[in-house]
Amino acid sequence: TQLLEQSPQFLSIQEGENLTVYCNSSSVFSSLQWYRQEPGEGPVLLVTVVTGGEVKKLKRLTFQFGDARKDSSLHITAAQPGDTGLYLCAGAGSGGSNYKLTFGKGTLLTVNP
Amino acid sequence: SQTIHQWPATLVQPVGSPLSLECTVEGTSNPNLYWYRQAAGRGLQLLFYSVGIGQISSEVPQNLSASRPQDRQFILSSKKLLLSDSGFYLCAWSRPGTGRWGGYTFGSGTRLTVV
Numbered sequence: 001t002q003l004l005e006q007s008p009q010f011l012s013i014q015e016g017e018n019l020t021v022y023c024n025s026s027s028v029f030s031s032l033q034w035y036r037q038e039p040g041e042g043p044v045l046l047v048t049v050v051t052g053g054e055v056k057k058l059k060r061l062t063f064q065f066g067d068a069r070k071d072s073s074l075h076i077t078a079a080q081p082g083d084t085g086l087y088l089c090a091g092a093g094s095g096g097s098n099y100k101l102t103f104g105k106g107t108l109l110t111v112n113p
Numbered sequence: 114s115q116t117i118h119q120w121p122a123t124l125v126q127p128v129g130s131p132l133s134l135e136c137t138v139e140g141t142s143n144p145n146l147y148w149y150r151q152a153a154g155r156g157l158q159l160l161f162y163s164v165g166i167g168q169i170s171s172e173v174p175q176n177l178s179a180s181r182p183q184d185r186q187f188i189l190s191s192k193k194l195l196l197s198d199s200g201f202y203l204c205a206w207s208r209p210g211t212g213r214w215g216g217y218t219f220g221s222g223t224r225l226t227v228v
Contacts, residue, residue: 030213031213031214033216033217035217040221040222040224041221041222042119042203042205042219042220042221042222043157043203043217043219044219045216045217045218048213048214048216050213050214086155088156088157090157090217092213094213099145099164099207099209099211099213099215100159100162101159101217102159103149103156103157103158103159104156105155105156106155106156
């Protein structure tokens with residue numbers, strides 16, 4: 001069973017601060033996806049990283065896939081209250097079932113104005 | 114454009130009652146479909162997935178079942194609900210053939226409370 005551990009579980013910061021959340025596993029994933037979920041809603045896909053060492057930027061969000069494809073990080077610069085939400089990472093397996101995703105438990109981020 | 118509909122949004126059911134949650138996708142053909150449960154607003158647990166009509170795979174043994182009677186319809190059912198079935202149920206779809214690049218699109222979820 002492939003497991004993804006996210007840290008920290010909870011993060012409360014002030015507007016304008018920078019932060020990094022982590023997603024780690026002992027397993028190799030063929031890709032890593034990051035989602036953001038707001039209360040009472042379904043998760044929304046932010047990014048997919050596929051290649052080891054890959055870095056993708058989405059405005060103030062920077063995503064990195066580890067060289068060994070076992071871990072990923074999400075860095076937010078100058079956080080805003082609108083960034084508040086549950087951030088979930090999800091890993092895709094290999095082979096014929098690579099469309100199945102394993103989700104971490106998430107990092108609950110609160111950005112205070 | 115593709116859309117996913119999931120209903121009802123909230124449901125309160127007594128223990129021992131049946132359950133039927135429905136999910137439909139529009140604007141695509143032969144999608145991969147998934148049912149997840151999320152406890153206490155945290156991680157998602159995959160319950161069932163389907164790659165075609167009548168093809169259902171179960172990830173965990175439980176009191177629930179799933180069916181796919183039509184290409185873009187996915188139903189989650191139970192004959193007798195347990196208290197432990199309470200949670201936030203999410204339906205999702207992904208484009209077939211996209212493999213590890215294929216992101217999921219989730220519905221807005223059903224909050225089920227078993228009393």
